[in-house]
């Protein structure tokens with residue numbers, strides 16, 4: 001997908017408005033469970049992912065992205081609070097240098113060692129990812145917490161490919177990976193709220209859906225995430241890719257909805 005889209009090439013107007021977003025719907029946030037409001041209108045989420053749309057893994061110097069072909073409606077998210085079908089563009093993770101922290105969102109201030117983001121854009125209303133990025137609710141991101149436990153068999157194929165993208169700007173072909181294997185068994189229970197990208201351009205265009213149930217991965221699998229580097233092969237000083245999460249943002253009057261009571 002076109003998340004390769006680099007900010008420096010955007011239209012000057014867009015750069016201007018994004019430099020300091022309004023700031024009243026920024027992400028990530030803490031999810032205060034007792035303050036979330038059950039919304040009976042929230043539909044079940046429908047994930048229709050085609051593993052054949054999986055293309056490559058790319059170290060963009062901030063995280064590693066598993067990118068999907070989003071030129072057709074093959075890998076789709078719908079339901080929940082969403083009015084339209086959203087196309088899967090990429091997924092990536094955020095993690096810490098230790099298992100004590102690393103997630104971007106928290107639940108009643110509880111931190112997780114890592115968080116998965118499955119990034120989708122509204123292909124019914126817009127024709128390109130970077131167009132949807134600028135529109136209110138043009139994007140839909142599914143957040144899944146990772147906790148340390150048993151080895152995640154589905155994740156291992158991805159973990160085995162990471163050494164090939166150790167440095168910033170490295171890319172490796174990666175095919176036939178079904179992202180549904182990274183979803184928790186219970187996708188019925190989630191929190192939903194209006195927010196933003198958590199990295200530049202911080203666009204306030206994201207419908208967030210955070211799964212209540214974490215997935216389990218092993219300590220060793222997380223350690224491989226930490227073996228990645230922020231820096232490219234040419235740089236003298238190599239920096240471990242860890243703590244690639246944003247600080248939490250004010251709720252600014254937003255309500256977090258829950259799909260469960």
Ligand SMILES: NS(=O)(=O)c1ccc(Cc2ccc([N+](=O)[O-])cc2)cc1
Nearest residue numbers: 003005006007117133141197198199
């Ligand atoms: N962490 S997150 O909020 O799920 C997130 C999801 C996607 C992206 C990718 C990205 C989104 C937009 C742009 N841009 O418009 O220049 C560049 C990169 C950045 C961040």
Ligand SMILES: [Zn+2]
Nearest residue numbers: 092094117198
């Ligand atoms: Zn993210």
